[in-house]
Amino acid sequence: MQFTEQNLLAAFREGTLTFAYGISVPLFLLFVILIVVGVWFSYRTTTRPVAQEWKTFLVGIRSAVLVILLFCLLRPVITTLQVSPQETYLGLLIDDSQSMSIEDLAGRQSRQSAVEELIFENGLLEELEQNFQIRTFRFDKDTQRISGVENLSEEGTASSIDQALNYVDDQLNGLPLGGIVLVSDGADNSDSDPLATAESFGARQIPVFTVGVGQEDIPQDIGIVDVSAAKTVLEGSVFSVQVAVNHQGYEGEEIELTIMDGETEVVAETVILGLEGVTRRFDLELTPERPELIVYDLNIELRDDEIISQNNHYSFLVDNSEKDPLDILYVEGHPRNEYKFIRRAVEDDTSLRLATYLQTGPEKYYRQGIESPTELSSGFPEDREELFQYEAIILGDIEKDFFNADQLQMIEDFVAERGGGFLMSGMVDEEFINTPIADILPITLIEESFLPSFLRGGIRRGDHPTGELYFPRLTTNGEFSPLLRLSSDDSENSRLWQQLPELQGIYVTGRTKPGATVLVEHPLLVYQNQALPLVATQRYGSGRSMSVTTASSWRWQMMLASEDQSHETLWRQMLRWLSVSAPARISIDFDREFYNVGDEVNVTATVLNDQYEPDNDAILWMQKTDPLDQITDTPMEWDIEEDGVYRSSFTVEEEGVFNLLVDVASAAGDAARDSSEKRTAFVVTPSLREYTNAGLDSGLLARVSQASGGSYFDIDAAGNLSEAIEFTPNAYSQEVQIDLWDRPWLLGLLILLLCIDWITRRMRGLS
């Protein structure tokens, strides 16, 4: 190989200088001194007097000539490691994710444009090709080999440097890989750490040279970080949409968040941005207009000076399709106002079905809300299969003797094992003490005779404190509980609660159980330093329980204008909360809430048998309908490590709504038609990940290069990249010796010095 002069300088820097005839550099320096001394002696006397400065000049010139001659005679050699031209390979990895389209360089140049300019237009690729066989790859969350700039699209929805390095390693495995050039903004949003892979490269002497592009801090940007439409128990199909927003450079400024349903604006709210760099969440309320799956578009108004526009938009799915109602069994001990108005409250709520069994008189019962003539025809269910069909149970003022011991135990199993909800409304028969019902309740039961006298007298109106009118008091937990929200706005919610009429009477229980949460309490009456709980909840086993220890919430219906919906709202929310968490016979879960194109979707189906125990013998088929209406059927495989759990996964390639239908054939063949299949859906949306924390991460890139033995370059300094690669040792570098004595410039220098010496001597009249 013939070095260019530029490369020779590099060789000087990278290599070692020796003399072929064995003389050491210190000895050479000794000779240099002797030469200078000898010349100085020879100029001690001259044929004509010469000024001291001229004499010094002539000594210097003559010494230099002699030193160069000596240098050349000793045959100086530079020894260095160097790649063998075209014998080794170099992997060129170019980040092609969406973040590379960000225009944060000088003159609003995009990152990708700067990369193209460096590699393809300014000749870096050609330089590298002089020494290496180049293999070029693009990468985002996947990696592909490309032939040129035309294959770059900046559409990757995620970046994984680790995956890219491993891919190149796999692809070039067996070839003499001399190094890797990684050009990226370093905005890695994968779960894998590239440092371990870089260290592995380093151990194999494959240096990774990283080139960073972009600004580390994007000065002007407002971005949506995340959107979630939470499942809700709120009345009126009101979905609470949480929007996480981050920004740089707009602290304290107002922005408008809008949600569009197609071309129609359905929500518009102005919010004030907080501290820059701090993600802040804003709650928006959304009331879907149609009973179906709806894809909404969330927008933040774009500022003129904003650098990233892509993160001002986001699409999300709200499932407002009609679902089977949640079934609630309500057993009531006697006709009373509370029963009437609980029934009325949920009568128009299609998400709930109240099957009621009202004891109207001694041995007289009245059924309402039943689905078939046989439902509850024999009274309270006698077996688990019949009882477990419901999602929640309400007991209202019923006596313990109504149940046998098996039924009481079954109720506990219903909550603890089946995961159902349980509500005790109104008075509680003291006979329930020391029964499974007492275990389920969030409050302890106590005989009235053990109570202080001022807490006796019962729930009826009369001359005793427990029968008087009072305004209930929300606890802190109650104020923010979705069960009791009358408005999503805190102050409005508080105002509406203050406007509720007085309740009358409270059933006195013992203390609240540890782990229970009191949502509403009596404003005055206290038992054992604890305000009497009016509404309390707790988790019990897999299920939930609640107690409402007044029988007068009906007053919120009769004592308020007929248009007021407070009573209906509260009861609907409480009953939805009570029943919504009870698992269905078939439930489908996804590993994520939203997906992006190219993502793998992992679907989990949990199947329970008629006893609501995990069913490992079912046969499941999953039918997938993609946004292009293409249908595919795939079996779901039982996960041997989890009872009743079946899994399937696939990759989504289209944006839009995917519908899934999971069909279950039980080995026992006992699944009713309505419980043998389950429908669900998910949405594939554009990703925001590439625009979140999208600043240049030079630290990561530097660590990768350092761990592998390479170097980090900012894109502005990448002109030295080719040279650095050439002289950085790698597994395939060879030792080369470069002779210096025959350098033309050395001979030229010698002639020049002799000419200067001769002319000077002539001018000074020396011989």
Added chain:
Amino acid sequence: MRPLINQRCLKLVNRCRRLLVFLSLLLLMPAASAQVLLFGSNEGLAIYGTDITEFTWVRGRYTNHGGGRGRGRGYGRRGGWWDTDYPDSDENFLRGVQRYTNIDTNPRNHDFVELTDPRLFEHIFLYMNWKRVPIGSTFSGPNFTPEEIEALREFMFRGGFVMVDDFWGQPHLDDMFMEMNKIWPDREIIQLNTSHEIFHTFFDIDQLAQVPGRMVTWDLGGYFSLDDPNYPPAVYAVLDDDGRVMMVANYNTDLGDGWEHTFYEPYPTKYTNEAYKIGINFLIYAFSH
């Protein structure tokens, strides 16, 4: 011409009727037969204490033709008959409700309220007697003020149930329709047949009884014209937007008299029973719809 009956025979007949009342109650409530009271006993209301039960029977008092709301006799009522049969019918009916049903009440817990009194909304069931005496008279009966009409509408919209009673013959029916139309000019008044849920909430009532009313099918001398074909019984109703009955009017039947005369020995037990059955069914319906 009235038959002559000697006093001894009459006492014997009365004793038999008492027995019949008792036996019929036994038949209606076999499980609770041990607790069934003989309604003829002169129990004092004091035994029920002072507690206010969850259910209190209320009558509505309203503005009458003649301009007043007072009680009294004849024109002393200032044209009003809101308190017809009061309080015996109310107490007796509550006695029956207490015995037959699980509703938390007792005979002591009855009251009457002005229609415009906010206390009206502390109740879910309102009983009213709207009759005009004599039938067809324009000097008696309700003359609702706009405030009373609005209160009644609001009471029912919130979930309250209204029962009006004691209308006889076409003139009363016309009056009843006229007054109901004042309250509900925008709703249809329908006649309920016995297949309606309201007749099956507690007792199964397959045929409406003509419960005798004093001065119509029963005169003051104790003589009855039972099941008079000139007065076919019916129940009219107004429904809310969800199809629930929120107001009923009993026509050609007088439940109030049936309850009031529970212990009046000449009053036919069969009709007392029917009065209780319909009243209790209405009450259970009101508590469940």
